[in-house]
Amino acid sequence: EVQLVESGGGLVHPGGSLRLSCVASGIIVNSNYMTWVRQAPGKGLEWVSTIYSGGSTYYADSVRGRITISRHDSKNTLYLQMSRLRTEDTAVYYCARGGGVYRLDVWGQGTTVTVSS
Amino acid sequence: DIQMTQSPSSLSASVGDRVTITCQASQDVSKYLSWYHQKPGKAPKLLIYDASNLETGVPSRFSGSGSGTAFTLTISSLQPEDVATYYCQKYGNFVLTFGGGTKVEIK
Numbered sequence: 001e002v003q004l005v006e007s008g009g010g011l012v013h014p015g016g017s018l019r020l021s022c023v024a025s026g027i028i029v030n031s032n033y034m035t036w037v038r039q040a041p042g043k044g045l046e047w048v049s050t051i052y053s054g055g056s057t058y059y060a061d062s063v064r065g066r067i068t069i070s071r072h073d074s075k076n077t078l079y080l081q082m083s084r085l086r087t088e089d090t091a092v093y094y095c096a097r098g099g100g101v102y103r104l105d106v107w108g109q110g111t112t113v114t115v116s117s
Numbered sequence: 118d119i120q121m122t123q124s125p126s127s128l129s130a131s132v133g134d135r136v137t138i139t140c141q142a143s144q145d146v147s148k149y150l151s152w153y154h155q156k157p158g159k160a161p162k163l164l165i166y167d168a169s170n171l172e173t174g175v176p177s178r179f180s181g182s183g184s185g186t187a188f189t190l191t192i193s194s195l196q197p198e199d200v201a202t203y204y205c206q207k208y209g210n211f212v213l214t215f216g217g218g219t220k221v222e223i224k
Binding site for chain 2 (some may be wrong): 035037044045046049050052056058059094098099100101102103104105107108109111
């Protein structure tokens with residue numbers, strides 16, 4: 001069964017850092033385009049970042065310079081390293097397979113990040 | 118950046134009704150348009166990709182059409198389990214953009 005499981009969310013103060021993880025089963029992370037999407041409370045979906053199978057990385061303007069997407073091949077895991085967090089980064093963060101020319105066809109259940117003092 | 122505009126923002130319809138949601142792109146996105154629905158507290162689920170292709174396992178009452186800048190999602194006969202928020206999303210290059218969402222309720 002294809003599955004993505006996120007973890008690492010929590011409460012962090014403004015200016016703090018957090019690393020989200022997305023463990024994949026049934027798919028090979030480094031053979032796929034992988035994407036992070038977030039959803040602020042009561043709001044719509046917002047693309048955050050994508051890593052291509054070849055390793056190229058792309059970011060939304062709202063997070064560029066503060067967030068890094070990466071992967072660990074032997075752990076088959078996708079990461080989102082977030083720093084200099086702002087209150088507006090508060091959201092549920094989803095990892096998904098796809099991006100670029102590929103549809104987002106597999107989604108994790110999401111992990112919640114709350115940035116508050 | 119390309120903007121995706123959905124309409125309506127919400128709708129209420131009866132069980133068995135035909136429901137149509139539209140999505141307008143500010144620039145040509147070719148066929149690279151997906152539709153998702155999201156139930157409260159759940160992750161989005163892919164319904165339609167490449168504008169008109171039904172994702173495996175999705176009921177055939179869902180269909181998509183359009184290309185370029187104008188797209189439509191149709192539910193041919195609304196069912197109680199279709200209550201959700203529906204999003205269009207453009208892909209095709211490294212920027213993914215979602216529409217604002219359409220909340221579908223049962224009358």
